[in-house]
Amino acid sequence: MEALLALTIGVLVATAVYLMLARNVLRFIFGLVLISNAANLTIFVAGRLTAGAPPLIPEGAKAPVGEVANALPQALVLTAIVIGFGLFAFALVLMFRAYTHLGTLYSDDMQVAEPRSTASTPSHLTKDTQMTERPAE
Amino acid sequence: MSWYLATPLVLPFLTAVLSFLMRFGVWGRWISVGGNALLLIAATLLMVEVLGAGVVAGQMGSWAAPFGITLVADYLSAVMVVITAITALAVSIYALADIDARKEHLGYHALFNVLIGGVIGAFLTGDLFNLYVWFEVMLISSFGLLVLGGSRAQIDGGVRYVVLNLISTILFLTSIGLLYGMTGTLNMADIARVLPSVENQPLVTVIAMMFMVAFGVKAAVFPLFFWLPAAYHTPAFSVSAVFAGLLTKVGVYALIRMFTLIFDHDVGFTHQILLWVAALTMITGVLGAAAQNDIRKILSFHIVSQIGYMIMGLALMTPLALVGAVFYLVHHIIVKANLFLIAGVVERTTGSTDLSKIGGLYRTAPLLAILFFVPAFSLAGFPPLSGFWAKYVLITAALETHGWIIAAVALLVGLLTIFSMTKIWAEAFWKHHPAGIDPKLTTLSPAERRALLLPIAALAGLTLIIGFFPQPFISFAETAAEQLLDPSAYLTAVLGGQA
Numbered sequence: 039m040e041a042l043l044a045l046t047i048g049v050l051v052a053t054a055v056y057l058m059l060a061r062n063v064l065r066f067i068f069g070l071v072l073i074s075n076a077a078n079l080t081i082f083v084a085g086r087l088t089a090g091a092p093p094l095i096p097e098g099a100k101a102p103v104g105e106v107a108n109a110l111p112q113a114l115v116l117t118a119i120v121i122g123f124g125l126f127a128f129a130l131v132l133m134f135r136a137y138t139h140l141g142t143l144y145s146d147d148m149q150v151a152e153p154r155s156t157a158s159t160p161s162h163l164t165k166d167t168q169m170t171e172r173p174a175e
Numbered sequence: 176m177s178w179y180l181a182t183p184l185v186l187p188f189l190t191a192v193l194s195f196l197m198r199f200g201v202w203g204r205w206i207s208v209g210g211n212a213l214l215l216i217a218a219t220l221l222m223v224e225v226l227g228a229g230v231v232a233g234q235m236g237s238w239a240a241p242f243g244i245t246l247v248a249d250y251l252s253a254v255m256v257v258i259t260a261i262t263a264l265a266v267s268i269y270a271l272a273d274i275d276a277r278k279e280h281l282g283y284h285a286l287f288n289v290l291i292g293g294v295i296g297a298f299l300t301g302d303l304f305n306l307y308v309w310f311e312v313m314l315i316s317s318f319g320l321l322v323l324g325g326s327r328a329q330i331d332g333g334v335r336y337v338v339l340n341l342i343s344t345i346l347f348l349t350s351i352g353l354l355y356g357m358t359g360t361l362n363m364a365d366i367a368r369v370l371p372s373v374e375n376q377p378l379v380t381v382i383a384m385m386f387m388v389a390f391g392v393k394a395a396v397f398p399l400f401f402w403l404p405a406a407y408h409t410p411a412f413s414v415s416a417v418f419a420g421l422l423t424k425v426g427v428y429a430l431i432r433m434f435t436l437i438f439d440h441d442v443g444f445t446h447q448i449l450l451w452v453a454a455l456t457m458i459t460g461v462l463g464a465a466a467q468n469d470i471r472k473i474l475s476f477h478i479v480s481q482i483g484y485m486i487m488g489l490a491l492m493t494p495l496a497l498v499g500a501v502f503y504l505v506h507h508i509i510v511k512a513n514l515f516l517i518a519g520v521v522e523r524t525t526g527s528t529d530l531s532k533i534g535g536l537y538r539t540a541p542l543l544a545i546l547f548f549v550p551a552f553s554l555a556g557f558p559p560l561s562g563f564w565a566k567y568v569l570i571t572a573a574l575e576t577h578g579w580i581i582a583a584v585a586l587l588v589g590l591l592t593i594f595s596m597t598k599i600w601a602e603a604f605w606k607h608h609p610a611g612i613d614p615k616l617t618t619l620s621p622a623e624r625r626a627l628l629l630p631i632a633a634l635a636g637l638t639l640i641i642g643f644f645p646q647p648f649i650s651f652a653e654t655a656a657e658q659l660l661d662p663s664a665y666l667t668a669v670l671g672g673q674a
Binding site: 081125132135152 | 307308311314318319322325327328329330331332333334335338342344348349352355356404406408409
């Protein structure tokens with residue numbers, strides 16, 4: 039079971055790194071989702087796997103009886119999923135804004151904050167538009 | 176006991192909720208100022224308690240140490256909390272004039288106070304996963320602050336900032352998972368206790384390196400700093416100031432904490448890498464700054480080069496070097512936040528922060544010139560300002576361990592810092608305004624002037640106090656360094672008798 043999960047994590051990380059190295063920021067976002075799930079699985083496996091023994095306390099007892107699964111990594115993964123979801127939602131909206139405001143999804147073409155030189159900046163990229171203004175469709 | 180620890184943590188979130196509810200009136204901003212004033216009082220109380228007891232620890236929810244979440248404040252944590260509260264109060268006063276109604280309606284004050292809460296949480300927690308959560312609280316509110324207003328430059332800078340910080344976050348999370356898998360605990364004191372008995376010590380070093388990279392991105396060290404100069408010059412000046420003062424320093428704090436408390440098993444390997452990182456960070460930062468021509472971009476690159484000094488203190492790992500690192504942290508937060516606040520006033524009076532487009536401030540606004548002079552030349556390390564003592568202690572520590580190269584680098588980078596500060600001084604203050612304008616502070620309304628200049632003057636005063644009376648601060652830093660090198664007091668406070 040550990041070997042299977044380790045392989046899954048490896049494939050996830052490899053795919054994610056491939057996607058995150060792309061210049062298209064949308065691909066980066068998809069890579070981010072995959073790699074954060076790989077991180078979650080890593081925590082889960084690091085807490086040791088105990089199959090078929092949910093950490094439930096029988097009625098009347100004060101502690102679980104016998105060997106049960108480690109509940110802590112599950113709690114950690116749950117927290118990490120929630121946080122990761124929030125960050126992903128923000129990143130997705132940011133990339134959408136970048137697309138509508140900067141007119142591109144390619145990180146090489148995003149040069150408003152750090153222009154390579156004032157002469158080479160295309161004229162349509164120098165004007166500062168506020169979020170409230172919609173770019174012309 | 177835990178009352179002292181919990182109050183500075185709860186206050187910012189309370190302030191955030193209240194100022195969010197009141198964001199459509201004038202009350203929101205005053206709630207933010209009041210909340211941060213209370214925060215400073217709470218932080219001072221915590222400091223007094225720590226000065227008395229050495230290390231203060233509290234178990235949240237009364238779950239005993241390795242199982243529950245521990246809040247713990249030693250000398251280093253306590254001074255970081257106080258300095259955070261000072262910066263937060265200064266910036267919240269500055270924001271009265273700097274932040275327009277539109278940004279207030281979007282929830283600036285709420286995001287700002289959540290950010291402060293996250294920073295304080297990261298300083299006070301004694302639990303590794305909890306540290307991750309505070310980093311996330313800090314990160315998500317900093318994302319919001321960075322793009323608030325939504326100009327094109329902000330979105331562009333935001334993309335780089337978000338992308339690189341998310342990678343660091345995932346690396347941090349993975350390393351926590353692996354460290355938990357090896358030690359079976361998340362309590363930092365407990366990890367420090369268990370880790371020497373772990374069989375697979377080489378793997379511990381691997382995990383240490385993962386933590387180094389994860390926190391290295393947050394602290395903006397070479398070669399992981401590129402997100403910082405790409406983003407820090409884009410948001411509102413209040414936001415820049417609080418980012419510059421606090422965010423990277425949380426990364427430095429986390430590095431210091433992890434590499435003194437937990438990963439001190441293979442100092443010859445890990446701290447040697449840190450030393451190289453420190454030297455390269457100092458050099459690349461200061462050279463990057465020399466190439467810039469915008470005040471905020473120059474200052475952003477200088478954050479990077481100054482981070483190098485703090486890492487150098489950690490890398491040398493002698494008592495004196497850690498004294499230097501702690502002293503440098505405190506000095507740097509005040510000075511750096513102040514310089515960004517001054518850049519905001521320069522922009523308001525002259526219309527730009529681009530050095531080729533401004534000038535004439537020395538003649539028409541001598542008060543601002545003096546207020547700039549203090550933090551700028553403290554940053555460069557002029558005696559007797561605070562930066563001189565910080566650099567003096569660090570370089571002495573380097574010479575004591577025969578680290579001739581790192582000492583030479585530190586001195587050289589100090590010289591180049593003077594070059595950048597002189598450039599700002601000559602261009603913005605001495606030369607005439609190229610458009611023939613006489614930039615005057617009186618173009619600001621009296622209320623604006625008060626809100627903008629009061630925090631700048633207070634922080635400059637603090638720099639002078641540290642500069643002229645360094646002894647109490649140095650001896651405080653000495654105790655902090657002792658606690659870092661010998662964590663037995665920390666372990667006893669957190670774990671009780673079993674340490």
